[in-house]
Amino acid sequence: MFDILNSFPPGLLIFLGLVIFIAGCVRGFAGFGAGMIFIPIATSVVPPATAAACFLFIDSLVTLPLVVRAISRCDWSTVLPAVAGSVIFVHFGAWLLASSDTLLLRWLIFAIVTGLLALLVSGWRYSKKPGAAISFSVGGVSGVLGGLSQVSAPPVVAFWLSSAREPTIVRANLIVFFALASIGTFIAYYLNSFFTSQVFHLLAIAVPTYGLAIFVGAKGFSKAKPELYRKVAYGLIALAALVGMPTLDPLFR
Secondary structure (H helix, E strand, O other): OOOHHHOHEEEEHHHHHOOOOHHHHHHHHOOOHHHHHHHHHHHHOOHHHHHHHHHHHHHHHOHHHHHHHHHHHOOOOHHHHHHHHHHHHHHHHHHHHOOHHHHHHHHHHHHHHHHHHHHHHHHOOOOOOOOOOHHHHHHHHHHHHHHHHHHHHHHHHHHHOOOOOOOHHHHHHHHHHHHHHHHHHHHHHHHHHOOHHHHHHHHHHHHHHHHHHHHHHHHHHHHHHHHHHHHHHHHHHHHHHHEEEEEEHHOOO
């Protein structure tokens, strides 16, 4: 505890713990969305690399029970090609972030995410069974957006929700997709020495808090109606668009 307090003042720990708990409840319920809540707020008070490495660690570790249960429910024929696309193209997204006009790219992300949301709200559904090429392409778009801004969920969420599949399968697809796609991110963070002592100090608080929140959120999903799940998913996509909107930077960064 002494080391934790040396790294983070008590007030900051309480604040981050509250944010982690809210993000975990969302993750447990929807199967995605925690990063949209935690990263923008956490990076306003701690270094971005610390926030990202901490979130990657807790989200991969604490959600393992969700992954185990989702393995038997997800649609592997569409999840695996999407994972392949994401793992490959996340590096392209990172390269774009490093070499292109960041402001222009972020406005492009905002346009893509809001366009996907408008498509979903319109009631459009993808009636055909998605082939490997389409799944790979959607995963690739998700990887590019993740490399640019860590907002990688909207493309795959929109893709699987548009298929009119039941929420249990959509949620299982998302849980397994993000678990597998995070492997490449772990390697990149390790090679860049992002897992510092400060990260592990924060994990001492973050892991139990996030674990409890995941449990609470998952219990809520088991009692929720399918209509509520879709509304929450739409709301989280809208949140992703707002968080990534450059105009609102003073609020989130």
